[in-house]
Amino acid sequence: MTPARRLGFHLFAAGLAFGTGAAMAQGTIKIGEINSYKALPQNLVPYRQGWLLAQEEINAAGGVLGKKLETVFRDDNGNPGDAVRMAEELVARENVDLLSGVTFSHVGLALADFAKQRKIFFLASGPLSDKIVWENGNRYTYRLRSGTYALSASVVSEAAKLGKKRWALIYPNYEYGQAAVAAFKENMKKAQPDIEFVAEQSPPLGKIDAGAVSQAIADAKPDAIFNVMFGSDLTKLAREGKTRGLFAGREVVSLLTGEPEYLDPLKDDAPSGWIVTGYPYTNIDTPEHKAFLAAYQKKYSDYPRLNSVVGYATVKAIAAGLQKAGATDTEKLIVAFKGLEFGTPFGKAMFRPEDNQSTLGIFVGRTEVKDGRGVMPAGTYIDGAKLQPSEAVVRKLRSGS
Template sequence: MNHFNFQRGLLWACAATIVNLSAGAAQAQDTIKIGEINSYKAQPAFLEPYRRGWEMALDEVNAAGGVLGKKLEVIARDDNGNPGDSVRVAEELMARERVALLFGGFLSNTGLALTDYAKQHKVFFLAAEPLTDKIVWQNGNKYTYRLRPSTYMLVASVVKEAAKLKKKRWAIVYPNYEYGQSAVASFKTLLKQAQPDVEFVAEQAPPLGKIDAGAVTQALADAKPDAIFNALFAADLGKFVREGNTRGLFDQVEVVSLLTGEPEYLDPLKNEAPQNWIVTGYPWYAINTPEHKKFVDAYRKKFNDTPRNGSLVGYSALMSIVAGIKKAGSTDADKLAAAFSGLKVETPVASIVYRPQDHQSTLGAFVGRTGLKDGRGIMTSFSYVDGASLQLPDAEVKKLRPAD
């Protein structure tokens, strides 16, 4: 090859590279990348439906033209239910994938790790599922908002019903990590306020995912309580219910239980599902509003399955992000944080607002009793409790939350 041909070939190669780089940049500019982090392998019962929920929302948004004239792309990563892995994955999504923002989280400890990451790195983070109060109170920050009702809100939604029982001797069982600990602290405080003569006669706190159900149920039975407050969920709940049924633990006591009415945890129990417990949950089969019916019909058509609570959370989380980006007119973290303050979002079950004072949404809770129908557990006699009615007074929130 002579010198002239070599130079010409080099110029063509450079030009082709520039064209390819430009095309790649243009493609990137036409897409908004969003990072999603969750414990898919560790908590599949909730998070497989949750993933379907945000996938359905993503398809709807992109089919309608995307956001700000750009298509959305969600890049999801698994954190193995480990706070350290949550932060490592967040770093990878930001540095390697160049995502614009983060959402997700399931366990309270991983949610807190991502909340701190958002603060330290000035990245917008929507905590979709983690329930710990600390996300919006003690560890709250400018860049973090939360969709689901907090632990305090869920407890507040059932305490009124618990007090109506007029039971004096209460036993308590919960998973021994942040969510369970904060749920019990709130329950004790709020029930004492409503019923000063209440006594807590037994407390069982097995490690998350490692319950010795026989020993736990026997210890509770030995205390001879009038009522039980339960915060167990997932596999721990199933083992507790089955062992309690076998030993007759629930025959003569009232049970107030967080999360048990969610199909994720009720469906696997089939005809062993507990009866007449006071629970929070998601009775998708009996919510008859047009908005909810549209959501259920679309979900069934897309996945040939019925929605779970995770489906509702995943769908509402991505739709919240879309509403925030539209309001901000940008994916800039500071602009998004400002846009989410007071942001109104329509979900399939309610209109919600992300509160300026603590970044908590006003998504509420369905509270009712458990029952059996056609060999499976359901919620009966339920009502929706608006999340706005379950909040601490603003003065109390201000004491708990650091200045942004």
């Protein structure tokens, strides 16, 4: 077991103890949190740390509606069936007041359907599939993090400024990758009508043959590359592409790559000069982020990752929604979250009434390698409200839900 996985396991065990040990306590509001802790420790150890920091702050200030927040954590093993079983246990046996969590999109879709069937409020914190709030959206499900369409749209302005005509596309062959590429193509054709997409490589998630992909892209002689690979696939692609000179003299636009979760494993093999979405935590000069950063570092003696922000902001949103609703009743929560404003380390955000999607935004910048590790030293913050399709398009997408 790797150190990250050992840490993830110990924090998971601690989290379970935190939840179940207090399960019989009186005067609490219980949140059922489901996520892929053992499958994604690099993402979800920071996520839970952010979550517990926010919960601690809220409880220290008197809680919500005169009650302490309590979280019961469960692991979904990255599996929709397990997630639904955990949700059923949390509702039937733990008597949670609402559900939250999820990182994998297919798990998020399963829990959104569960929330609809069981008529319980569900705040999806991190799944990127837009089906969760659009085609498969329902009145019981809200989402905090910006989705695939917004991520792709956020980099279009910088990509178009490059003036590159011939683009190659690299993406994992499942919904997230396919949707990201479709959104990028759609928006780039509007911004740059003469664009050409000269090559596409779509390996299965987690099974990239980085050498073959790099060679196929090089053979197409693109001017620029749009990359959607992440995690271990990104690590392999970045290293193999660097070895083969794939990125030399070519611009690369890459989703998620500026997040410390994905830059850290690359160390000095991290790409330099890529246009990315990410988290420039050392250079966000707002009071909200300064306070968050200081509190996080004091509590954990570590720097936050983007998922730390997601976990923290999710709890803050839940607290704001409960306060506005004045109760834990599902119907009152649904009403309260429509247009709800809440605080995050990135500033104020809200849940759009038309699709239950948060306006939490995205940072876009370029990567660098400093002191032997990849960093995103700076970035421009784009409000999530500016990255969505028109209200008419969203209404049509949700019409069947």
